[in-house]
Amino acid sequence: MxxxxxxxxxxxxxxxxxxxxxxGGHHVNLLSGRRYRGANPVLLSLGMHLRGSALPYWCGFAEAKALGIFPRKGSKAVHVQRPQVHQRGESRLVEAASGEGSGHAGAGEATACGDAASAGRSWVSYRPVALFNAADLEGEALEGLIQKRRQAEGLAVxxxxxxxxxxxxxxxxxxxxxxxxxxxxxxxxxxxxxxxxxxxxxxxxxxxxxxxxxxxxxxxxxxxxxxxxxxxxxxxxxxxxxxxxxxxxxxxxxxxxxxxxxxxxxxxxxxxxxxxxxxxxxxxxxxxxxxxxxxxxxxxxxxxxxxxxxxxxxxx
Incomplete structure (x- = not known):
C-alpha cells in the first residue's frame, strides 16, 4: 500500500x-494461458507497474518450481484473490474450479449463492494467492515458456x-x-x-x-x-x-x-x-x-x- x-x-x-x-493484452497464467478474472486484472496491472514489467504472464511458486523456474532473489509476489466455495452443513471447502484468482466478488467478501430452499446453500469467500511475474523468474525453461505464450496470445488477438x-x-x-x-x-x-x-x-x-x-x-x-x-x-x-x-x-x-x-x-x-x-x-x-x-x-x-x-x- x-x-x-x-x-x-x-x-x-x-x-x-x-x-x-x-x-495479447490479457493477464494470463504463464503455463496454462488461462486468463485471470474478476477484479484481479487491476491487481496484476498494478503489480506490473511496480516492477516495471511488460510481460502480463504470471504463475505460482509451486508450479514454477516443478519446471525448474524460481523467483529471483528479492522478488516480491503479487497477491490475487482465489474463490473458495463453502457448503452449508458440510465440513468440506471446495476451491472454485476456475483456479487461482478467478474472482467473482470483491476481495474478502462472502457471497450467498444457490436456491435458499435447497438443502446445500453455499457461499463464496476469497483468500489471497501469491503470483510471480515472468520478469521476476529465472530458469532454463523460462524463455521457451514466454515465447510460447507470446505466440499463443498473438494468434488469439x-x-x-x-x-x-x-x-x-x-x-x-x-x-x-x-x-x-x-x-x-x-x-x-x-x-x-x-x-x-x-x-x-x-x-x-x-x-x-x-x-x-x-x-x-x-x-x-x-x-x-x-x-x-x-x-x-x-x-x-x-x-x-x-x-x-x-x-x-x-x-x-x-x-x-x-x-x-x-x-x-x-x-x-x-x-x-x-x-x-x-x-x-x-x-x-x-x-x-x-x-x-x-x-x-x-x-x-x-x-x-x-x-x-x-x-x-x-x-x-
Missing amino acids: ASLIALLEAGTTPWRREWDAAA KPEPERLAAAEAVLSRWPVEVRFGGDRACYLPGPDRIQLPERAAFHSAGALYSTWAHEAIHSTGHSSRLARDLSGGMGADGNGGRAYAREELVAELGTVLLGDRLEIGSAMANHAAYLGHWVELLKESPRVLLQVLGDARRAADLICPEAPESAGACLC
Whole structure:
C-alpha cells in the first residue's frame, strides 16, 4: 500500500495500461494461458507497474518450481484473490474450479449463492494467492515458456477494428442515454444520462471508449441499479469529499476492468485532480482498495459480464 500511495502522490495511476496487442493484452497464467478474472486484472496491472514489467504472464511458486523456474532473489509476489466455495452443513471447502484468482466478488467478501430452499446453500469467500511475474523468474525453461505464450496470445488477438466495433456495441447496449456535445464528460444521476464531448474531440477511438466506459461505470451506481453513494462532488468537504473520492476510484478501476474485457485498455485522460483525494482515502482506510475493487467488479459485470469459462475466455 505504501508503494501505491507513493505512486499516486507522484501523479501516476499505476493500474492503467495501454492494450498490448502483440502480447495479447490479457493477464494470463504463464503455463496454462488461462486468463485471470474478476477484479484481479487491476491487481496484476498494478503489480506490473511496480516492477516495471511488460510481460502480463504470471504463475505460482509451486508450479514454477516443478519446471525448474524460481523467483529471483528479492522478488516480491503479487497477491490475487482465489474463490473458495463453502457448503452449508458440510465440513468440506471446495476451491472454485476456475483456479487461482478467478474472482467473482470483491476481495474478502462472502457471497450467498444457490436456491435458499435447497438443502446445500453455499457461499463464496476469497483468500489471497501469491503470483510471480515472468520478469521476476529465472530458469532454463523460462524463455521457451514466454515465447510460447507470446505466440499463443498473438494468434488469439482480434484486429483493432473488430475490438473497437465490439466495444461500441457493448457500450451502446448499456441502457443509459448518451448525448454527445460540449466540452466535458460526466454522468448526471438526476436525468440518468451520460454526457460526452463530440467523438472528434477524442485523440483516439480507444480514448473515446475508455471515457465512455468510465461514465458508464458511474451510471451503475444509480439508485435503480447498484445504489452506490453518488452524492459527493469535487471540492466537497468531509463525508461528501470521501464519497466523491471513493466513487471516482470505483469508476477508475471499473474502467480498467472493462478495458481488459473489451480489449481496449484504459487510455483515458489522466484525472490528476482525483489523485490527492485517493491518497487521503487510502491513508485513512487501507482496506478501502479491496472494497472498491469489489464495487468496480460488480459495476463491470453489469455492463459486460465475463464470458463463460466454456468459451475459453477465463480461468487462471
